Amino acid sequence: MNRVIVDLRISADELLRYYRGQAGLVSCRARDGRRVRFPASLLRPYVERDGIYGSFLIRYSDQGKFQQIDKIPG
Numbered sequence: 001m002n003r004v005i006v007d008l009r010i011s012a013d014e015l016l017r018y019y020r021g022q023a024g025l026v027s028c029r030a031r032d033g034r035r036v037r038f039p040a041s042l043l044r045p046y047v048e049r050d051g052i053y054g055s056f057l058i059r060y061s062d063q064g065k066f067q068q069i070d071k072i073p074g
Helices: 010-020 041-048
Strands: 002-011 025-029 037-040 051-060 066-072
Touching: 002 010, 002 025, 010 041, 010 051, 025 041, 037 066, 041 051, 041 066
Parallel strands: none
Antiparallel strands: 002 051, 025 037, 051 066
């Protein structure tokens, strides 16, 4: 299984775009420099009042299929 770590800072206002359907994918740069895109819906368990802030470990298969996302200590 492959994995990548991303650091996210998504404000509550920006999250509204995802909920309104104006944006469906989160696009960010991983710590190793790779560009990562994934469905915003994967972050729902991590939404707080002020938005989404923190570091996340994303695991995916050798075929590039999403497996799991977990919040990790920064």
